[in-house]
Amino acid sequence: MMENEQEFIMQADKYLNGEMEDRERVAFERYCEENAAAEQLATHRLFLQQLKEHADRVAFKNTLSAAAARYHAGDSLAAEQREPLIVTLWNKFKVNSLVAASVAIVAVFSTLWMSGYYKTIEKTSTNYSALRRDMNDVKKNVNAQNAVIRNINNDKQRDDRSASNFGGTGFIISANGYVVTNYHVVRGADSVHLQSTKGESFKAKVIYIDPTHDLAMLRINDSTFAPLKNAPYTFKETPSELGEDVYTIGYPRDEVVYGQGYLSSRTGYAGDTTAYQISIPVNPGNSGGPVLDSKGNVVGIISGKQTGIDGASFAIKTEALLNSIAAIPVDSLESELVINKKNALGGLKRTEQVKKIQDYVYLVKVY
Numbered sequence: 001m002m003e004n005e006q007e008f009i010m011q012a013d014k015y016l017n018g019e020m021e022d023r024e025r026v027a028f029e030r031y032c033e034e035n036a037a038a039e040q041l042a043t044h045r046l047f048l049q050q051l052k053e054h055a056d057r058v059a060f061k062n063t064l065s066a067a068a069a070r071y072h073a074g075d076s077l078a079a080e081q082r083e084p085l086i087v088t089l090w091n092k093f094k095v096n097s098l099v100a101a102s103v104a105i106v107a108v109f110s111t112l113w114m115s116g117y118y119k120t121i122e123k124t125s126t127n128y129s130a131l132r133r134d135m136n137d138v139k140k141n142v143n144a145q146n147a148v149i150r151n152i153n154n155d156k157q158r159d160d161r162s163a164s165n166f167g168g169t170g171f172i173i174s175a176n177g178y179v180v181t182n183y184h185v186v187r188g189a190d191s192v193h194l195q196s197t198k199g200e201s202f203k204a205k206v207i208y209i210d211p212t213h214d215l216a217m218l219r220i221n222d223s224t225f226a227p228l229k230n231a232p233y234t235f236k237e238t239p240s241e242l243g244e245d246v247y248t249i250g251y252p253r254d255e256v257v258y259g260q261g262y263l264s265s266r267t268g269y270a271g272d273t274t275a276y277q278i279s280i281p282v283n284p285g286n287s288g289g290p291v292l293d294s295k296g297n298v299v300g301i302i303s304g305k306q307t308g309i310d311g312a313s314f315a316i317k318t319e320a321l322l323n324s325i326a327a328i329p330v331d332s333l334e335s336e337l338v339i340n341k342k343n344a345l346g347g348l349k350r351t352e353q354v355k356k357i358q359d360y361v362y363l364v365k366v367y
Contacts, residue, residue, distance in 0.1 A: 008037065012044050039271070046270050167364040169250035169289035169302070170194060170218060173235075173325065174337045175228045177220035180321065181288030181364050182303055183209050186216050189366035194220060197256050197358045207332045210324040213274060213316055214303050217328060218364075232344035232356040233290070235318050236297035240276065242266060248280055248302055249354065250289030251363040258354055259286070268303075268314040275314050276300055282313045288364060291315045296345025296353050 170181035202222035247260040261280035268275025291300040300315030
């Protein structure tokens, strides 16, 4: 028995750091199972990982600043004897990041303990999902900075997508111009435009956001937009089965792309119960695209991928999407939002399903 939460955290640290003997490890795992502490342990593991990533980022920025200062001040070595800047930064970063991470972890744990953080560590899985998405933003920033270093003294032209304010994917939820996409796709945007498979471009505005589930609802408010027929797909309200065949349509590039796979887990990143893990390889432009089953039911919406694992992607469950739609304030709607209840894709070949869906999926561009 753990006498208090502090003792549990100390034992969890030993367990996660591999400092327990076999007998202690087995006893600790049994304690977690018997006392429903497995989720708390998983949360603590995620927290430690996020602390290390944050410390790595801080160390990286400090190292970059120091290297830049030395570079501008001039080095006593001859130019032909200098190592490439990227090699210097990488060699220093590997050592400094470990030291900075250790110091940051000790400091942060001390502050959190004194502030009573561990008294409120049992949070809902929804809050963990929001924290996970915030940390993913930090990872993206670090990756962007790494890309800057890799391209020092490199005059290659940037990818067209980076220069054109590319966003992601969105799809129709109501035929009169209501579209759903990811919140992270439109966050901070001054304006949003939707481009159809026919090349038509429409202005849209964000009418509702659900940052907790990474969802955003858009309304096409362009005079050139003509309301569509009812969407051919419906939204599945019951859970999908493990191993179920699924596919997606989205815009990882300027042309619509089809991807096929299967549902590999009933939960998302770090056990997020509001999401699925799917085996479809995705790229940033797929964010916000629909995930459909073989009968043409939307079972989720692409939200991201797990870095370092090919084919491990995540999709927000339709249940969370429908709850967000139901939460939209009535005064935010310019016209009635009607979810289609009649599926027109069942029994069709996959190629025919894709043809019917394409006109309801948009490339989202933000400025």
